[in-house]
Amino acid sequence: MLAERRLILITGASGAIGGALALAYAEPGVELMLNGRNRQALEALAGRCLALGAEVTLSPHDLTDTDALLRWLETLRDARLPDLVILAAGINISHQPDGNGEGVDAASRLMTLNLRVPMRIAQELAPRMQARGSGQIVFISSLAAWHGLPATPSYSASKAGIKAYGEALRGWLAPHGVGVTVVMPGYVASAMAHGMPGPKPWLWSAERAARVIRRGVQRNRARISFPFPLAFGTWCLAVLPAGLAQRLVGWFGYGVKP
Numbered sequence: 001m002l003a004e005r006r007l008i009l010i011t012g013a014s015g016a017i018g019g020a021l022a023l024a025y026a027e028p029g030v031e032l033m034l035n036g037r038n039r040q041a042l043e044a045l046a047g048r049c050l051a052l053g054a055e056v057t058l059s060p061h062d063l064t065d066t067d068a069l070l071r072w073l074e075t076l077r078d079a080r081l082p083d084l085v086i087l088a089a090g091i092n093i094s095h096q097p098d099g100n101g102e103g104v105d106a107a108s109r110l111m112t113l114n115l116r117v118p119m120r121i122a123q124e125l126a127p128r129m130q131a132r133g134s135g136q137i138v139f140i141s142s143l144a145a146w147h148g149l150p151a152t153p154s155y156s157a158s159k160a161g162i163k164a165y166g167e168a169l170r171g172w173l174a175p176h177g178v179g180v181t182v183v184m185p186g187y188v189a190s191a192m193a194h195g196m197p198g199p200k201p202w203l204w205s206a207e208r209a210a211r212v213i214r215r216g217v218q219r220n221r222a223r224i225s226f227p228f229p230l231a232f233g234t235w236c237l238a239v240l241p242a243g244l245a246q247r248l249v250g251w252f253g254y255g256v257k258p
């Protein structure tokens with residue numbers, strides 16, 4: 001009898017971290033289901049994954065299109081439930097040049113993509129994984145989840161939200177044989193990282209990040225955070241008195257210029 005292929009779903013696959021993860025998992029015996037809006041980028045990635053021996057299915061649609069999302073989830077739920085789901089799609093925004101903070105609509109779109117969409121996907125797939133007694137869900141949060149950054153309030157909120165959600169889900173699903181991991185990256189070279197305001201110390205390549213994530217996911221780690229100096233520093237911000245943490249954030253160059 002032929003062994004069944006391992007089905008791995010990755011959102012944000014047309015981006016830096018999601019794309020590097022697809023390549024890190026691409027091997028014989030694996031079927032990758034890749035999501036993103038940029039079909040050209042997905043097709044180029046699919047070619048590289050096929051060359052490494054994986055099978056590839058593309059799902060090029062906008063995750064904030066609720067009808068398309070629900071139709072997709074229905075097929076995933078009823079046809080073939082993935083073994084591993086990596087939710088990497090995300091956007092970042094910062095203050096508008098007019099000094100009036102973030103745009104309301106832009107912040108709402110961000111919260112949908114970064115928080116509501118991964119929650120919706122997990123809400124649909126986790127009960128099926130629970131019933132099956134196997135599976136793993138990986139949420140990509142950020143070190144910005146430890147303490148809100150003045151230049152990116154909505155982004156920080158979305159990443160703190162998905163961190164808490166993933167931790168809660170892990171506690172619920174662990175007794176049922178389903179793993180949940182929250183990834184908290186520092187700066188990883190990507191279009192999004194380059195568009196972020198503020199210094200970017202210990203910038204990692206997406207390939208390095210993907211290697212560390214894959215290793216941690218394999219061990220079903222509750223949290224994967226990197227690089228160590230920034231992970232430790234941002235964790236300290238969460239445990240220090242909030243007023244002091246706030247001042248440190250400004251001193252390190254993450255404040256908003258008046």
Ligand SMILES: NC(=O)c1ccc[n+]([C@@H]2O[C@H](COP(=O)([O-])OP(=O)(O)OC[C@H]3O[C@@H](n4cnc5c(N)ncnc54)[C@H](OP(=O)(O)O)[C@@H]3O)[C@@H](O)[C@H]2O)c1
Pocket residue numbers: 011012013014015016017018035036037038039041061062063064087088089090091113140141142143184185186187188189190191192193
């Ligand atoms: N890079 C960093 O320094 C860093 C640090 C901490 C956390 N993270 C997190 O890591 C994840 C990946 O980020 P990245 O650095 O790889 O950024 P990226 O290269 O800009 O990739 C972002 C991905 O999100 C997808 N996406 C955006 N809007 C979408 C939508 N409406 N529907 C479907 N997909 C959509 C993009 O696909 P299309 O372009 O095809 O639409 C792309 O694949 C994000 O969740 C980010 O918050 C990144």
